[in-house]
Amino acid sequence: LHLAESGGGLVQSGGSLTLSCVVRGIVFTHHAFGWTRQVPGKGLEWVAGVYGDGTRYYSDSVKGRFTISRDDAKNTVEMQMDDLKPEDTAVYFCTIPNGPRPYNNDWYTEIGPRGQGTQVTVSS
Numbered sequence: 001l002h003l004a005e006s007g008g009g010l011v012q013s014g015g016s017l018t019l020s021c022v023v024r025g026i027v028f029t030h031h032a033f034g035w036t037r038q039v040p041g042k043g044l045e046w047v048a049g050v051y052g053d054g055t056r057y058y059s060d061s062v063k064g065r066f067t068i069s070r071d072d073a074k075n076t077v078e079m080q081m082d083d084l085k086p087e088d089t090a091v092y093f094c095t096i097p098n099g100p101r102p103y104n105n106d107w108y109t110e111i112g113p114r115g116q117g118t119q120v121t122v123s124s
Helices: none
Strands: 002-006 009-012 017-024 033-038 045-050 056-058 066-071 076-081 090-097 111-114 118-123
Touching: 002 090, 017 033, 017 090, 017 118, 033 066, 033 076, 045 066, 045 076, 045 090, 056 066
Parallel strands: 009 118
Antiparallel strands: 002 017, 017 076, 033 045, 033 090, 045 056, 066 076, 090 111, 090 118
C-alpha cells in the first residue's frame, strides 16, 4: 500500500491550493478516502472524506471552503482548498479510514494508513 501526496506549499490568507494523492497497492474502489491534518503538538483530525459512492464529509472548520473528490479510473483523491486561513496551516495526509462504514453516512473516527504528508502554510 502506498499513498503519495503532493500540492502543498505556502499561500497567503484567502488563497487556494489543490492537494493530490495517488494510491497504489489496494483495490481503490473498495475504499473510502479522506484527508487528515496535524499541527505541532496536536493530534490528527479528519478534514474531509469521500465514500466510494461519492458521499462526502467535511469538518465544520472547512465546510464550504474545501472540496474533496476522487477519480476511480486514476486511483487519485484530490482536495481543492479555497479561502485558506492561517489556522489551516498543518501537515495534510491522504488517509484511509479504519472500521465499518458509520451509520447514516456519518464519517469514520478511526484513522488508518496514510501517506508521508504535505505541508500547507497559510500566511496572514
